[in-house]
Amino acid sequence: MNQRGTPLLTVRGMSRSFVGIRVLTEVDLDLAPGEVHAVVGENGAGKSTLMKVIAGVHQPDSGRLEIDGVPHRFPDPASARRAGIGIIHQELTLLPDRTVAENVFLGREPVGRGPRRLLVDRAAMVERTRALLAEVGAVSFDPGTLVRRLSVAQQQVVEIVKALAGDARILVMDEPTAPLAEHEVDLLYDLVRRLTARGIAILYISHRMREIFDLSDRVTVLKDGRVTGTLATRDTDRDELVRLMVGRELRDYHPPLAAPGDLGEVRLAVRGAGNDRLRDITVEVRAGEVVGVAGLQGSGRTSFARALFGADPLTTGEMWLDGRPVRPNSPRAAIRAGIALVTEDRKGQGLVLRQPVLDNALLVLRAAFAGRRRAEVEPVEVGELLTRLDVRAGASDREVRFLSGGNQQKVVLAKWLAARPRLLVLDEPTRGVDVGAKAAIHEFVRDLARQGLSVVMVSSELPELIGMSDRVLVFRDGTISGELPARPSEERIMRLSTGAEVAV
Amino acid sequence: MTGTEPASGAAHLRWRPAPLAGLRAVAPVLVLLVALLVALAVVDPGFFDPERLLAFLRRSAPLVILAAGQYLVIVSGGFDLSVGAVVTAGVVVAAELFNLAPGLPWLVVVAVLLLGGLLVGVVNGIVSTVFAVPSFIATLGMMLVLQGAVFFWTQGAPRGYLPEDYRMLGRSAVPGAEWLPWAVVVLAVVGVAAVLFMRSDTGRTLVATGDNDVAAGLAGVRVARLRILAFALSGVAAAVAAILVGGFTGVSAQAGSGYEFQAITAVVLGGVALGGGRGSVVAAMAGAFSLQALFTLLTLLGVSGALESAVQGVIVITAVAVGGISWSRRATRTHQPVRESV
């Protein structure tokens, strides 16, 4: 354990609850200088909470935290930072209208001496930022650049430099590659290696196996808020980690796939279609079929979903629904044509959080099928739908923001299904949803398919894709790089996603 | 982390609007209103004579109607600062029209004002949606334009007069029911229309748009069109108020001044959140009644007209602070785990 000497950070018996629900239970963790320590676990396993407790965003209910053997307590993020802990949040914490240097030193701007104490020493700020950028090898932009003019990868670098500017010795990175395009991930790897070479220890949260095996020295696995194992990365493998994370075999909770006879006519046909993010998309989806869409972040998988739905309309090529040409140029047009989209950002794009369950569930009907058009779609009775989905809200006028992720997602589904769509597009349908609700959603989606609905399901969770899809489309660089039959191997999907294997 | 849903007999939950759900949103402002009415009854036992009560309703009518219109704009996520200027313009324009064409049927003038209000609202809506000008600035600009135009046209001294038949709506009673002022009838019509509108698909969608316009747009809501509609209705409401105010107080270049802030205050007193997405139109109108009751009470208590606004200021801040504190507490407590689950 201490192969690298005294631990820099030690966490012992850390627990934390939210409204009576245990999120972390007796978590132990330690971190050596220069180490990359990965923390993995399913959604909701407590990874982010653990990181936030370490960085002072939340306070633990019990347990202790030591740095260099000295106990610390962090009432707020600033005190954690003073103790040398920097955190890179999942959400960006930069101000787009300020310069790189201003962002890096936000909250701790250097000031002059004596009477100049009142003034921010801008020269020093810029110089130190320049030095830090050089240190991490980012020389392509100037400290004086406005952050809004940087690419997402460059912004990520600024985040890291911002954490380092506080002389951080421990860097907590919460899914740092999530916003990055594939080629940018390598740059992040480089950066991580440079940092560890300087003795900085990194707590690295990710659910991407590849990154964990590429980068980390050790892995701690969390399940339901408890540590189920801490392993040296080179002595373990994917299967072992998955077993520790899930605690059971992977595929057992997916409903059976469609039998060949279950599939109906071609429902959706797209030929040679594209827009500024997609090119040359040709695809067919049959009634009753669940087609999975795989691909890395930025590969075009979400753009594809949004294009089908008219949110970022297709500009070239052709599209048919049930043999009739359609080219939805707005969500409204798509909805009226019988297409529904469950977006990946549930809170930002899926729900009106401060409205009751019922108002959310009725939103599509009310918005797109007002008046007489309502009768044409013969809407499903929404109350019945919510009951069938087993949405638990306590009271029907409860605002959806108070619901759990799983129940929220069921409300989103109800909203769309009320309008009897013919094509249901799902983008990360189970993100942030607990295991129970996840299985229920899978079951429900398959059930709908059996009744003839066509489903296109985008997901970054390979087990979900493999378990649910009758066919898998793999996206790369804005187009379909391959199509795989039911139950493809994770490896093939990854190879097609990364370009290790080219097309079929 | 997983859910926080209460384990209460959720399975048998009936998915229909809870019959008293609306009441919960209205409750705090009703408490305020009832408290003020009780105070009025104590200070002036005669206040609840039907005749006096109806006079109170008549006096409240313009503000309540403006609050209903303002509510639509606020709940959809905007501000309408132009309503006071619309009221002034409406009063002055009516007088000028009668001045130019003395024999004009009053209904024609009413129609002109309503169309004018609609037009102003549509322009506000288009500027703030299509041209992406913050509604605060868009309607402020409209306010300056209308004020300037009215004064320019009248040279600061509105001419003309409002004939008796036109003023009937503002100050006379319904023939055959002499106890019932027309203004109260108008108020009732507007009130019922507002409630029905907010219960309609369009009304519910408007609230959803104020809550999260991205999600609303992706659910098929035509966001810009809906917001323009809200501004348009606010403009029409202001025109209706102008007709009542004109009848009630006659021609003045100050007829509507300050109404925009009073209307916003009333809406906020009703617990409607600035920024949109929360609050009921009944509560907004109750807020307007409360404000009017407060004015009446202060007058009865002999508080000088001048100090009236100071008391109003204190009460508004206090009411919002008290409301805000209980809300935010509840929100943070219950909100955290939800955030956690992402």
Place this chain on the structure above:
Amino acid sequence: MTAPSVTPTGRSGAFVRLRPRGPVGVVYLALVGVYLVGWLAVAARGGDFVTVGNTVTILQNSVALGLVAVGQTYVILAGSLDLSVAYLVSLTSLVTAQTMQTAGVVPGVLAALAVAAVVGLANGLVVTRLGVNAFIATLGMALILRGYLEHNYTGPAGAVPTSFQHLGYDRLGPVPVSVFLLAATVAVTWFVLRRTRLGHHIYAVGGDEEVARLSGVPTTRTRVTAHVLCALCAGLAGVFLASRLGAGAPWAGTEAQYDLVSIAAVVLGGTLLAGGRGGVAGTVGGVLILATLDTVFDQLAVDPFFKNVVRGVVIVVAVALYARRGVDVRRRGMRGGS
């Protein structure tokens, strides 16, 4: 790593090309435009617009609104606004004049500023501690001040000594003394916003309060200070108007609608109404645009009421133009922005 040598993504790259100059550049371009149109209009009537006297008039016309708008810049940048400034200007003009009548010039100025600071502090605390929306909080304060003014004053009151009227009427060379007051206030504000921690924090709080908090910015203190500074600027405007009028007047700030017009001037100066972007240089441009309009209309002897119509149109059109240039690209390229 030559890492992020990844060029800015297509969209942000195009965006850079679209905006060769900052928002302030656009504001001053608009100012030049208004000035030229004014010049042409006046010249067409046989008048002479580009004179020293005229330029001085424009500056002189800018002082009171300029002071209030500079103050308003602080709060708007910090994500607030202040609707109480108009009544505060009236109040401080009265405090100045009445104190000077009995106690002399310096106590008069100090008293006015002290009153302003208290009002600003109250605004700031109500907004931050009680969590009342700034619109309502400062509107409530406006009502309170109005009640006090209307209860206690019916007309001008107090008197300033002649010596103090120099501020309002004297010139240094061709330039009115009061313009130096405005210039000094602008300079200090520019300095505070650009060079002090407070300034950095004001931008951060207005840009994203949560980001500011996570970065260790004292958000409450910052916002309260912004409100106090705003009120102090309004107080200065009150002092100036007392000097100009020779007395305090309960309508000193309200007649010209300094509350709403100052907000309009700030936004006209390219500062985002939601906060976090903009600056005092733009505000000065916005104020000068409005003052130039005023001067042009005076010179053309256009009906004063018509001025408001044009003002309203200019403000809305300008902001619409900024909004067009601007960038809903904001945040979309950013993480979590989707």
